[in-house]
Amino acid sequence: MFSTETPAFHVGSIPVYGRAILSPMAGFSDVPYRAICRTYGSAMHYTEFVPVEALQGKPRSNRFWQRLDQQPSEHPMVFQIFGNNAQKILDAALNIRQLDPDIIDINMGCSTRKVSGRGAGVGMMKSPDLVAETFRLLTQHLDIPITGKIRLGWDENKNFLEIGRILEDNGAALVAIHGRTKQQKYSGQADWEAIAALKQALSIPVIGNGDIDSPELAQKMLDETGCDAVMIGRGAIGNPWIFSGRHQSSLSIEELFTGIQQHTVEMIDYYGEHHGLILFRKHLKRYLQTYQIDRDAITQLVSTDHPDTFFELLEKTKHQLSVVRQAPPARSQPNKTAHV
16 A cells, blocks of 8 residues: 555665655564564664664674664665764764664654753754754765654744754755654644645655554545655554554454464564563554453463463464354344333
C-alpha cells in the first residue's frame, strides 16, 4: 500500500522506496524489530537515539554503540544521535561515520526531562542559534545527508517553522516533525495542520508523525498534509502489518503467529536465547492485547526464558485461538417467558 517501485522521495541522493517509516523509539527500534517492520514494508529505518557523549571513544567501547548495529541489507539506515553542544555532536557524527550509515539524524524531539531539560532533544528548539551552528558544522564536514526530527516547539512557543527554515538553510536534507509540543508529550491530538504548514514552507522532504495507528490514518495524513512520508511509532508496536496497509484484525491466526514467531527468532538470534526472550515480552503483550487469551497462558509465555518451552506454549495458544475463531456462533435460546 505504501511501498513504491520508484523512489517516493530522496534524502539528499538517497532514494526512499515508500511512504511509511518506523519511528525511532527507545527500547523498541532495535535490529530485530526493524527487520520485522522492513519485512512488512517500512521504507527507512532509524536507530534508537544515542547520546553524543557516549560516542566519543572507539566503536563498541560502551553499550550505546550496540544501538548503532545494523544488518547488511538495512538501507536506507539512519543513525540518530542527540546532544546540546555543536562540536560534540560533530565529533560524534564523524566518529560514527566509519560505521557507514546512509544518513545521520539529530533528535530535536525527545521530550523527557532527562534529555530536554539539559538542552538536548526538543530542548535544542529553544536555541535556534545552536541548531544553526550544529547543522552548519555537520553539513560542512560530513559527506552523507544530515536530517533533523523536531516537535512543534517547547510549549506554546511553536517555533517549528523557524527551526525548519534554519535546518534547510544550513544544509539539512529532510525534516521529520511530531505534531505535538514538548509540553504535550504524547497527550492530546497531533496538529496535522502544522505538519502541512511546514511542508509548504520547505523545499526539502518532510515526514509527518503523530496519531497514526491505522493504514487509513496514514493515508489521511499523506493526503491532508502533503508530507512525503508518515512516521509510525506507538501504532506499530505489536502491529508491524500496518506498514503493508493491513489491520491486525484482518490477519488470520496463522498470519499473526507467523509474525510473532519470526520476531521471536530475530530476538533470539540477535540477543541470545535468555536475553532475547526476556526483551521480547513487552512486544508479545502488544501482539496479543486485543485477543481473548487465558491470563494463565499469557503468564506462562512471559515467564519462560527457554525457547523450546516458549514455542510450545506459543503453539498451544495459537491452537486455542484458532478453535475459538472457528467455533460456530452460539444459537439464540428460544424465549421461554411465561404468558400470563
